[in-house]
Amino acid sequence: MRFVDEYRDADKARALSAKIASLCEPGRAYKFMEVCGGHTHTIYKHGLEDYLPETITLVHGPGCPVCVIPMGRVDDAIHIAEQPDVIMTSFGDMMRVPGGRGSFFDATAGGADIRMVYSPLDALKIARREPDRRVVFMAIGFETTAPSTAVTVLRAAAEGVRNFSVFCNHVTIIPAIKAILDSPDLRLDGFIGPGHVSTIIGCRPYEFIARGYGKPLVVAGFEPLDILQSVYLLMLQLAEGRSEVENQYARVVPWAGNVKALRAVNEVMELRPYFEWRGLGFISHSALRMREAYAAYDAERLFDIPGDRVADPKACQCGEVLKGVLKPWECKVFGTACTPETPIGTCMVSSEGACAAYYNFGRFSRQRVREATR
Amino acid sequence: MTETRATREEQVLERIDRARRRKARVREEHITMAHGAGGKATQTLIEAVFLDAFRNPLLEPLEDGAVFGAGGARLAFTTDSYVVSPLFFPGGDIGDLAVNGTVNDLAVCGARPLYLSAAFVLEEGFPVDDLRRISASMARAAAAAEVSIVTGDTKVVQRGKADGCYVTTAGVGLLERDAPGVAHARPGDAVLVSGPVGEHGVTIMLARGELDIEADLVSDTAPLNGLVAALLAAEGEAVRCLRDATRGGVATILNEIARASGVAVVVEEDAVPVRPAVRGACELLGIDPLYVACEGRMVVVVDGEAAESALAALRGHPLGEGAAIVGRVRDDPPGLVLLKTGFGGTRIIDVLVGDPLPRIC
Numbered sequence: 001m002r003f004v005d006e007y008r009d010a011d012k013a014r015a016l017s018a019k020i021a022s023l024c025e026p027g028r029a030y031k032f033m034e035v036c037g038g039h040t041h042t043i044y045k046h047g048l049e050d051y052l053p054e055t056i057t058l059v060h061g062p063g064c065p066v067c068v069i070p071m072g073r074v075d076d077a078i079h080i081a082e083q084p085d086v087i088m089t090s091f092g093d094m095m096r097v098p099g100g101r102g103s104f105f106d107a108t109a110g111g112a113d114i115r116m117v118y119s120p121l122d123a124l125k126i127a128r129r130e131p132d133r134r135v136v137f138m139a140i141g142f143e144t145t146a147p148s149t150a151v152t153v154l155r156a157a158a159e160g161v162r163n164f165s166v167f168c169n170h171v172t173i174i175p176a177i178k179a180i181l182d183s184p185d186l187r188l189d190g191f192i193g194p195g196h197v198s199t200i201i202g203c204r205p206y207e208f209i210a211r212g213y214g215k216p217l218v219v220a221g222f223e224p225l226d227i228l229q230s231v232y233l234l235m236l237q238l239a240e241g242r243s244e245v246e247n248q249y250a251r252v253v254p255w256a257g258n259v260k261a262l263r264a265v266n267e268v269m270e271l272r273p274y275f276e277w278r279g280l281g282f283i284s285h286s287a288l289r290m291r292e293a294y295a296a297y298d299a300e301r302l303f304d305i306p307g308d309r310v311a312d313p314k315a316c317q318c319g320e321v322l323k324g325v326l327k328p329w330e331c332k333v334f335g336t337a338c339t340p341e342t343p344i345g346t347c348m349v350s351s352e353g354a355c356a357a358y359y360n361f362g363r364f365s366r367q368r369v370r371e372a373t374r
Numbered sequence: 375m376t377e378t379r380a381t382r383e384e385q386v387l388e389r390i391d392r393a394r395r396r397k398a399r400v401r402e403e404h405i406t407m408a409h410g411a412g413g414k415a416t417q418t419l420i421e422a423v424f425l426d427a428f429r430n431p432l433l434e435p436l437e438d439g440a441v442f443g444a445g446g447a448r449l450a451f452t453t454d455s456y457v458v459s460p461l462f463f464p465g466g467d468i469g470d471l472a473v474n475g476t477v478n479d480l481a482v483c484g485a486r487p488l489y490l491s492a493a494f495v496l497e498e499g500f501p502v503d504d505l506r507r508i509s510a511s512m513a514r515a516a517a518a519a520e521v522s523i524v525t526g527d528t529k530v531v532q533r534g535k536a537d538g539c540y541v542t543t544a545g546v547g548l549l550e551r552d553a554p555g556v557a558h559a560r561p562g563d564a565v566l567v568s569g570p571v572g573e574h575g576v577t578i579m580l581a582r583g584e585l586d587i588e589a590d591l592v593s594d595t596a597p598l599n600g601l602v603a604a605l606l607a608a609e610g611e612a613v614r615c616l617r618d619a620t621r622g623g624v625a626t627i628l629n630e631i632a633r634a635s636g637v638a639v640v641v642e643e644d645a646v647p648v649r650p651a652v653r654g655a656c657e658l659l660g661i662d663p664l665y666v667a668c669e670g671r672m673v674v675v676v677d678g679e680a681a682e683s684a685l686a687a688l689r690g691h692p693l694g695e696g697a698a699i700v701g702r703v704r705d706d707p708p709g710l711v712l713l714k715t716g717f718g719g720t721r722i723i724d725v726l727v728g729d730p731l732p733r734i735c
Contacts, residue, residue, distance in 0.1 A: 001653055010718035047719020096408075109404035118585065224717045329383055335390030341414045342401055351660070361721040363387060364707065367380065369720045372704055373640050373712055 007223030008046065016228045017051040023235040030056045031187065032234055033324050035177060036194035037064030037352025038222050044361035046224040050370065056231065059186075059324035060354035062176045062280065063194050065141040066093045067322060067346040067353045070276045071310035073169055074099025077138045080167060080303045081112040087130065088114040089123040090138035093350040098343055100310035120152035120166070127156070127164035136299045138167045144196040146170040146288060147261035150268040153290075153297045167299035168290050171275065173197050174205050175286035181213050185325045190234040192227060193219035195249045202257025206245045214243045221249040268294050278346050279312065279319025318345035321354055328358040335359060398422040412621030412667075413726035438479040438617065441553045448549035450485035452476060455542040461504065463581040465574075465592025468541055469511035471669055474597045475620065476545040477519040481599035482616040482672060484554055484606065485547030487519060493527040495540040508539065519597035521545065551606060556627075558614040559635035563703040564681035566674040568601060568688055569594065569696035570647040571624050572666035576655045587658065589651040596670030601693045605674065608687035612680035618672045622726055625664040627673045628701075628711045629725045636708045641701035641723065643716045664713075665726050675703065 024030070034040060040060045043049060049058065062068060074097055081088035081104075088104070095104045095116060104114045113133075117123050120137045127135035139149040149166055156164045173194060180186060193206055198219045206217045216237040220230035230248045237244060247253055268291060275287030290298035299305075312318065315333045320326040328334055328347065338344040340356050347355035398421035408415035425433065432440040439452030456472040473490065480487040492512065496505070516523050523543075573594040580587055598618055606613060615635075617627045624646070632639045641664075648656075648663045656663045670693065676684040681699055688694030711723040 001650060001657065004657060008717045010716070013718055044721060046715045046717040047713075047721045048717070050719040105406045105408065106402065106404065109402070109406045122584070224719070327383075329386045334386065336393040339393075341408075341418070360724045363390065363724070364710065364712075364722055368707055369712055369722070372638055372706055373714050373720045 004223065007221070007225045009225065012225055013051050013228055016225070016232055020051075020056070020228070020232050020235055021053050023232075023239045024053055024055055028055065030189045030235070030238070031059055032056070032190050032192055032231060033059040033061045033180070033188050034192040034220075034227070035061035035063045035173065036192075036197065037067065037350065037354075038196065039192055039194070039220065039227055040064070040354050040357050041352050042222055042224055042227060044357040048224050048227060051228055052231065058192075059188065060321070060328070061324055062180065062277070062322040063142065063173060063197070064347070064350055064352040064354070065145070065171075066097050066350045067318065068171060068176070068277045068280065069094075069097060069140060069169060069346060070278045071099045071312065072276070072308050074103070075101055075310060076305040076307060077167055078102070078104065078107045078112065079306055080136055080299055081107055081114050083134070083303060085133050086113065087126060087133050087135045088112065088138060089117045089126065089135060090114070091118075091140065092116045093352075094138060094140060096343065096349050097346055098349070100308075120149050121155070124152050124156055124161065124164055127161050131163055133163065135164050136167055136303075137164070138169065140169045142171055142173050142194070142197045143200040143265070146265045146269065147200060147258070150264040153268045153294055154264060156297060157294070162296070165297045165299040165302050166290060168269065168288060170269065170288040171277070172271075172286055172288065173201075175283045176277065176280065177209065179280060179283055180323050181209065181215070183323055183325075186323060188215060188324070189238060190215050191217040192230050192234070193217045193245070195219060195221050195226070195253060198247075198249065198253045198257070200258050200261050203245050203247050203253065203255050204257075210243045210245050216243045216246070218246045218248050219253055221252065267291075276309065279316075279322045281319070313344050316345040318347045321345075321347050328355040331355065335363065411726070412626060416621075417725070435555065435557075437483065437553075437555060439483045439485070439547075441483055441485075441549060450480050450483040450547045450549055450553065451544070452479040452483070453542065453544035454479060455540060457537070457540050458578065459537060460581050461508065461538055463593055464577055466595040466669075467508055467511050468539060469508035470515035471593075471595050472541040472543045473512050473515035473519065473521070473523075474595050474669060476543040477521060477597045477599055478618040478670070478672070480545050480547035481597070481602040482618050483547065483549070484551050484602075484616070485549045486603070487521045487545055487547040487599055489524045490516065490521050490543050490545040491525045491527075492523050493542040494529070495536055495542075496528065496530045497536040497538050498530060498533040500538050505539065508541070515597065519599055551610070554613050554616045555634070556615050556617060556631045557634040559631050559637050559639070559675045559703050560614065561637055561703055561705040562678040563614055563675050564678050564684070564699055565628070565639060565641065565701040565703065566676065566681070566685060566688065566697055566699050567619070567624060567646065568598070568672045568674065568694045569670070570649045570652065571619065571668055571671060572648060572652045572656065572663035574669040575623070575666035576652045578667075579659070580655065585659070587655060589655055591649070591651045594668050594670040596693050598670060598672055598693065601688065601691045602672070604691045604694075605684065605687050609676060609680050609684050612677040612684065613674065614677065615675040616672055619668045621667050623663070623665040623667055624671075624673055625662070625711065625723045626725060628723065631673070631675060632711050633709045635703075638704040638707050638709075639701055639711045640704055641711065641713050643713055645698055645700045647696050647698045664723060678702065
């Protein structure tokens with residue numbers, strides 16, 4: 001397949017792998033965080049760690065959109081879905097995320113009308129088709145998905161669709177990275193920067209990481225060679241004593257981002273003073289809400305939501321996993337009480353969640369896997 | 375430090391393995407869509423509810439059909455319900471799907487399918503013309519598979535209580551040799567698939583029209599009894615396992631084989647035949663073609679020595695033209711399916727939890 005196979009070439013991978021190995025200082029261990037869940041998924045799906053020397057560890061970051069949704073917000077969404085005439089819509093990943101009172105799937109089995117959509121525009125389509133129902137879109141995701149939500153609201157407003165609203169849970173990546181950088185329990189050597197988010201926000205917002213914290217960051221694409229090359233670029237920066245923001249994904253990410261998309265988001269949404277992140281707690285100015293001017297499309301204003309905070313289950317260590325302090329398998333309940341079929345924590349739900357990716361694709365000693373496939 | 379970390383990881387993984395071997399338990403209070411998706415949730419439901427209630431030696435292996443002796447003959451018996459939406463899709467409809475599905479379940483038991491039953495649940499208001507189309511297609515499929523539909527049942531429910539038309543078929547077949555079961559794979563065996571994977575599942579997803587993707591694809595629904603007969607005639611005892619890959623795709627079947635036989639299955643990603651349109655759609659949707667349903671493909675495990683001749687036997691039949699050797703059976707790690715990725719890495723292929731949900735970004 002064109003534009004895919006080129007980025008999965010095993011010969012090129014071997015060459016890059018050798019170059020990476022040659023940059024390793026003897027006796028030094030390296031830790032890089034891939035911020036984005038999409039990268040985590042790629043790393044496990046393609047078995048990318050097989051190309052890295054033992055001394056380089058990839059640490060999985062907080063950039064999985066459903067992983068950071070706190071349980072209380074899921075309960076709020078289910079509460080909305082249970083109101084008369086409501087059709088709740090969301091992305092497929094959301095369906096299994098556990099709230100305090102179960103997941104969307106459980107709510108559907110209990111009679112709520114919750115539908116999976118591929119885009120908020122599909123939700124708007126449902127609203128047009130079913131004018132007697134109130135269609136709510138559970139908006140989740142980072143800057144990647146916020147523009148499509150904003151554009152959908154603008155279109156609903158332009159078309160005068162009155163039975164559509166958004167339950168806004170959009171979050172922003174920079175405060176989360178900052179929280180990780182400020183967290184005392186983690187020592188990182190650099191970051192593999194989120195590719196999709198950067199198509200919107202560009203590369204500039206990361207400069208404080210390179211300058212202020214002295215950590216190199218390479219914005220990376222989502223094919224396995226993209227990630228391998230980014231590791232190489234990070235190693236090169238370290239070897240040369242540089243700390244810069246580099247753009248490996250220049251074929252998609254403009255340095256300045258997507259101004260038009262940012263404008264749409266800014267028109268419809270504003271920063272919340274604070275927002276709770278699953279496992280990370282409250283982070284100030286880390287999420288978006290609908291502006292007053294679009295109150296008619298804001299499910300939080302239209303519905304009387306309980307807004308109760310639900311504490312994460314005691315055994316769950318999603319926070320440590322999201323911060324990269326723990327590897328998925330180091331969590332106390334990983335694989336025993338918490339599995340993809342009965343997830344306790346959100347990291348076990350989405351295929352981008354570090355725990356689910358590890359459980360589904362990697363749950364085996366690399367040594368034995370290598371021997372078995374030799 | 376790496377040493378102790380690796381050892382600790384190994385211990386955790388063993389603990390998980392133990393947890394996975396525990397008795398199945400359904401925790402949900404209600405049936406969810408995941409219970410019907412053919413993955414772990416389905417397995418749990420079957421083991422914890424049905425097997426618990428009906429337990430008997432014929433049911434226990436949980437094969438595609440039951441095999442037993444009656445009046446001197448050895449018979450295979452199976453049943454399946456069809457609720458596909460849309461009812462008509464490129465390459466087939468619920469009718470030929472219902473016939474082929476049951477024919478295939480019998481064929482992979484090593485049986486010659488003989489007689490089928492057909493039961494219909496119809497929704498009030500369902501067009502009679504559609505029912506005629508479905509019946510005609512069932513008749514054609516039965517003729518092609520050389521089986522007769524010899525008994526049936528019809529029920530009508532109120533509008534809104536069903537989705538148009540559901541079909542249930544059951545079938546009996548005559549066993550002409552010992553049934554190759556999922557528990558017979560041995561280290562050194564070769565793993566084959568009879569053709570490109572995932573076409574039925576992707577065709578249905580696209581036919582639902584929710585994705586706005588267009589592709590030149592038709593369902594692979596087909597009766598496999600001719601292909602099975604050709605393979606068994608050529609390879610006989612060298613054939614260890616046969617399974618048609620339906621819900622849950624090839625990956626799910628391979629997991630069943632690895633688990634039941636206590637072996638490892640190692641698959642070469644690049645060797646698995648996938649049509650470009652299927653690969654493209656799966657890439658866009660973020661799903662793995664190995665988990666996508668087929669309705670006319672099977673997984674075959676044969677003695678390693680017989681791999682090439684089995685491949686030739688499959689390819690000599692019109693329904694096996696796209697067959698390929700995709701992997702081999704090893705002894706370690708038992709119960710696991712491993713994939714050598716096209717990129718040159720390795721990973722495991724697990725049983726799916728529920729529906730393959732598309733990723734969002």
